[in-house]
Amino acid sequence: MSDKRLLLASARADLLDGNGAPECPGVPDHVAASWRRSLSHGVHPNSVDSPYFAELDFESRLVRCAQPEIDQLSEQISDMPMCVALTDGQARILLRRDSSQWIGKILDRVYFAKGFGYEEGAVGTNGVGTVLEFGQSVHIVGAEHFVDTLQSFACAGAPVRDPFSGRIEGVLDISCLSDHSTPIMHSLVRAAAKRIEHRLLLDRNEAQQALFEVYSRVDSRTRDAVVAVGPRCIVANTAMQTLLGSTDQEALLDHIRFMTPRHSTVDDKVDLPSGMQVRLRGSTVTVGEDIAGMIGVVTPIHDDVRLIPRRQCATAATSDLVAAEPPHQVASSSPAWRAAETIVRSALGADETVLVLGESGSGRFTLLAELVRLQRPGVRLHRIEARQVEKEPCEIGCLLAEADPQVDLYVLGDVDQLCGRTVNALTACLGERGSAPGLLGATANASERPDIDQGALFALFRQSATLPPLRYRTGDLMALVRFILHELAPHRELQVSHDATRVLGRYRWPGNIRELREVLASTVARRPVGVIQAEDLPAYCQSVSRSPLRQVDQIERDAIITAIRQASGNRKAAAAALGFSRSTLYRKIQLYGITD
Structure with a gap:
């Protein structure tokens, strides 16, 4: 010894x-x-x-x-x-x-x-x-x-x-x-x-136990790839790990998370980023009124089905598009996005009206505008906001009924925000005229539940598609970042550091692509050339709060993140600079979900 x-x-x-x-x-x-x-x-x-x-x-x-x-x-x-x-x-x-x-x-x-x-x-x-x-x-x-x-x-x-x-x-x-x-x-x-x-x-909780038990039963009865996806856990068998690479697995898991609260069962053909197509058969597991997760059985499809060609996109021609939402011109690896894109493309090809659902800022109008540009060159696309429809429902109805669809097409924005009186006036006007050739489609927030019956308005549309929010498109995030940076700072060749990439990937993006664009715009103002660092990003990107914050809380959160950055991560020094005790600083870091 x-x-x-x-x-x-x-x-x-x-x-x-x-x-x-x-x-x-x-x-x-x-x-x-x-x-x-x-x-x-x-x-x-x-x-x-x-x-x-x-x-x-x-x-x-x-x-x-x-x-x-x-x-x-x-x-x-x-x-x-x-x-x-x-x-x-x-x-x-x-x-x-x-x-x-x-x-x-x-x-x-x-x-x-x-x-x-x-x-x-x-x-x-x-x-x-x-x-x-x-x-x-x-x-x-x-x-x-x-x-x-x-x-x-x-x-x-x-x-x-x-x-x-x-x-x-x-x-x-x-x-x-x-x-x-x-x-x-x-x-x-x-x-x-x-x-x-x-x-x-x-000791696992009731929901996890139910999810794991169903997964175990399904896995014991098949040789196919099986995966269980819950809010806090993922369980997959060896066949799943062997069948799909990491990028394809990430895209499929995002798709399952997106589908879980929306459908009790799914039977989808899913196009994965590698070009592989699989069949996903899944069903949710519930405990009382709560959803524990979804069990999916994944099998490869070996036929000659080909994916939709990934488009090489340029800046949209209409000023309406630029003003309405940031352009989304990146070929998506998200199966949910590509499925929605297929539905919209099909509706445009058949001259059918389409309702595009999704969270605000997720690219609903942008998708419509881009596909119109590709499939109907020369046609101008306009967005009519809900507040404008509220003011002049009958005039808007006349505009839609008299428009020439070879020249102008219109999209009603955020129709879930329209009140019952406006809906009745608009549909009554269109009903009297028999049709609305100028109406291409509408957007609505899939996460909202309107207080009124909008059945009469939704009856105007023949197809619907739901876009996933940015948090369910993890595989697309950095491609979107590169595209938006190129648009904001052309010819500068801005790069993103590993730490900044990690911060962007952990943020939940409640404002979706619109918020991503705003974040990158403010970041480019701080770092116009070179490599973007984590400290160049807005402070709130390094916070994952569990509940909405008051303005005073946001100010305190940003001050804490700034102090930690200036102290190079030394929390003891940051606490001293802020006039906090260390225990108070740790409590507030936990409260605000600060990840720096």
């Missing part, structure tokens, strides 16, 4: 001096890799700097499921001066159970206590943070720790994984002084972690 300590100490000294060989001979591979990560994160080799988190959930589902196993494990080690600890998936300690009072006091001195964080990037190699980085159980003894003050300890840690997703939900750890270390610690902690995972499986 003394020879091993000497070897480890020598290798660590060489590494800190910059003289160490890349392979660190004699040092376990996972320990050497951890040392290098610790060094790159700037961990101080002589002291522990463990952050404290005031707003942790100490009564979480993980803690509840782990409690019986920790009680049993504590009894097994009660004759030795050891402790058992449980952390969350970010290495923050949720629970600690000591077998003796004095071991607890020693651990308190190195901040291995409830509420403190032990991620590798803060305190170096250890039995918690290194488990999260390594992805497997570890046993770190004595000089294998990166920080001097931890080298008197030994710790064995094992990951506790979510039984559905396989994601690490927490770490179970046994710690003691290095003189009391034994390989049995590693065996005990791994076995206990597995038992906690089993308890998590049994």
Whole structure:
């Protein structure tokens, strides 16, 4: 043991001096890799700097499921001066159970206590943070720790994984002084972690349980690809992983999420980004009035069906289009978008009126305008806003009835906002004239439920299509970003950094493509050339709040994000700059969903 300590100490000294060989001979591979990560994160080799988190959930589902196993494990080690600890998936300690009072006091001195964080990037190699980085159980003894003050300890840690997703939900750890270390610690902690995972499986909520049970039944009866998609979990069999690549899987999952709240069953032919076409047969799983998710069976289609040619688009010719919504001229990889596009294209080809549903800013009018330009060159397309129809319903009816469809076509915007009186007046006027040759279609918000019966108005349309919001088009996001940047700053070759891409991808885009354009316009004003960084994006893009914020809350949120950016991510410095305590800053970060 003394020879091993000497070897480890020598290798660590060489590494800190910059003289160490890349392979660190004699040092376990996972320990050497951890040392290098610790060094790159700037961990101080002589002291522990463990952050404290005031707003942790100490009564979480993980803690509840782990409690019986920790009680049993504590009894097994009660004759030795050891402790058992449980952390969350970010290495923050949720629970600690000591077998003796004095071991607890020693651990308190190195901040291995409830509420403190032990991620590798803060305190170096250890039995918690290194488990999260390594992805497997570890046993770190004595000089294998990166920080001097931890080298008197030994710790064995094992990951506790979510039984559905396989994601690490927490770490179970046994710690003691290095003189009391034994390989049995590693065996005990791994076995206990597995038992906690089993308890998590049994403790899943009613909706998850219903979804998983239906998935298991379907999977046992077929050799096809099967996937279960819920609000917080995705489960897929091996056939699914083998059938589709990552890009196709992402597009299909977005399609299933989009269809789940809208249809109880689906039987669709889905065109995927790779050019592959699959058949999706799915049905929702409900628990009471709540939708747990959708189970889908996916099979490839091997016929000669070809995808709609992806168009090479230019700027729309009409000023109405530019004024109404930002142009959407990127070939979409979203199956839901392409299905809607097919319906609209078919309606235009058959001279049928079409109702395009979707959230505001999702590109409803833009799609109509672009297809009109492609299929009916020379025809001018105009959008009539709901407020204009409210003022002059009869005049609008006359305009639609007398228009020459070879010259002018009209789209009624946001008809779900029309009141009952306006709807009656408009449809009565059109009914008296017998037809409305100038009416191409209308847009409506699919997420809204009108308070009035609009059946008489909807009867004017022969087909309908629903566009997915931007949050269900993750595969299209960066293509849209590149296109809009090219439009906003032609010939500048603006690029987007990895961190900025990550921020854009995590934001939910409640305003859809219109909001994306506004964000990029303000960003280009800050960074007119070069590479766009995360700090160039508006502050609210780094916030995913669970509820609408008041204006005063938005101002405070933006101030917090700005302070964190100016402090280069140092939250202690940011709290000082804002005049907050650290606990207040952490609480507000959680409240506003700040992801910086």
